[in-house]
Amino acid sequence: MEGLKMNTNSNLTELLDALETIRLENYPEIPKELLEEILNIEYEHQDNRSEGQSKTLKLLEQRLNQLVDKNNNV
């Protein structure tokens, strides 16, 4: 739905909740915010898959580079 963000939609929260359960248990090094951002992109672009994919890829590239650099600088 246009304009909806994670913190105003309880169903998206449930989607994130499922991911968060897996993340906390097995992959705590992956930031929660990254998963939230991916979900938002996918939610916004359900009817435009190519745009959704392109944005997800760009986001991952950016965030994962930042994350690796951050981890290596620590």
Add this chain to the structure above:
Amino acid sequence: MLHFSELIIENFGPYKGIQEIDFTSKNGVNIIWGNNGLGKTTLLNVFRYALFGRVQGRGNKSHSLKQIANWESYDEGKYGFKVTLKMYNDGVRYDLTRQFTVKEGVSQPEKDNDYKEDIFLKKEGTILSQDERKHVLNSIMPEQVSRFFLFDGELLQEYEDLLSEESSIGIKIKDAIERILGVPVLTNGLADITTAEKEFSARLSKVAQKNNDTQLLGNLLVDKQSELKTHEEELETLKTTLKELNVEKANLEEEMKQTDRARELLNEKRIQEDIESRKKEALSSKKAEIKMLTKNAWQGMLNNRIKLALEKLEEEINVYEEKKTKHAVSEQIIDQIHKACEQGECPICEQEISESLRQTLKSKTKADIGFEGLSDEEKNKLIQLQGRRSQLRQLNVDELKQQVTSIEDSISDITVEISDAEQRLSDINKSLNKLGDTSRAETVSGDYAKCLEKINNTKNGIDSATDIITKVTGEIKNLEDKLKKQATDDELIKAEEIRDLSGKIKQIFENGVDLYRERLKQKVEEDASDIFTKISNQTEYTNLTINEHYGLSIVHETGRIVEIRSAGYEHIVALSLIGALHKNAPLQGPIIMDSPFGRLDPDHKRKITSALPSLAEQVILLVYSGEIDEQLARRTLGGDLINEYILTSISAFNTQITKV
């Protein structure tokens, strides 16, 4: 949250002129009362047309739009129709207008092509572009999930198909349910992250190739990734083919249903034609037989004379045979006497025979005793007479009469059977003519069998491709692990870490999808059970249980599943599912129900009416008076009843909508 505030209809179906329904901005139940044939179901189509640009006839078939225009207006020279739906979505106002108007240059439209369709969507008063409009409408109410918002009481059977794994409709509805519950957000995410992971994997290989120490591994990785990509593309093609085949299968199933009657008749026709043909053959054969037999019928005229001749012959034969027999017997006796004379003893009593008696016996047996045998002439005569007797016996006409009578009886029976078969064939042909072109009936089951075979082959192909992909993915993982151990280059290490992290995110989404589905099903089951127990009168039915495809079964207090349920309980389960889906869906909006009460008894109707406000925040109910009791509905709903309208017939093609 989507909320419909106003509906403006112009010359659509029986709604002549411009007519409006104000749903207001309040949440609650709106009831539109209308008896049969006044346009309740058309109202469902008004919403359908506004949102999706199509209308639906009975049995889920699409209608031509030209047929929708109001007839009286058409006769008055006012062509086409228009619908405006005003709504709010999360506080944002939208006005959606869809109209079907006559093209320029057309004076009197005859077909769909004589019209053009225009669509306008305003957001807070500003008209959106075509792309923006499509995006908004698809977000607000995707057509795939419309069945959960525009609820047609006649299509409840579809929900029973959820219980069947192989049902095409069941698969469609399951996909629609997952769509409304937001599952595609996760599955799309998983698909995109998988693509990203592959991209990072490819980059890793390229970086490995640049380094001398890891060049070989890099090359191997590139090859394997290319191989994987080929197999994945093949798998995607097969999956697309399977989807198309499933659609084809559903269409063929529908065609088979529609041509069932024709196929039955054609089969019956083949059987009767076969019977007719065999009976005619049998009739020919019997007629030929009777002809053969009656060739000798003239002998009937000589019957008495043949009898007399036979009697005379028997007498003559008896004379010779008697003489022959007497001679044979006396020869035997003489032979016995000669033996006794030789042995000096009677062969019977074993008494000694004296010499004088022997002499006496010898002399007597030499004398002419009068039992001579037949002379040669007599023997020949006897043979002749016996031959003649045999010939005359073959001319037994009594026997011939019996045979002819029996065959004539058979001919009668067969003639009746042929008549019956011809009559049945005539009836069948009349029925077939009424059905029109039945050529498809013959070919559709063959096509269906071929389609099933293709589906089976495609599924096997998918299994094979999946196995190969698993194998190659494993090989890639091994190579990447080796690469990890050998990596010393900073760029390579970074590429590996990025690829690793993307793999972990992919795992989170993969497991997350399964977890979300599980939780969803649990919630839908709980919420549906909750609604069900409120609506159902049967206290022994304690809850509903959900299957893989979101099909709901009733559970008895003993724990047993209620396998067979009535049409009434089908209604109740379907309504429970819809209520549960609305409660759990990211897409929140009104439910419009056309005759949802079906065959329910008054008590269940009252309970469902009472549960309506809990199914969705805005409910629009299309019912005829008598389907539910008006006063009871008002009392039951109380403050939740926001609005009432009534459909009044002005003429057969003119219905007016009036506020109560």
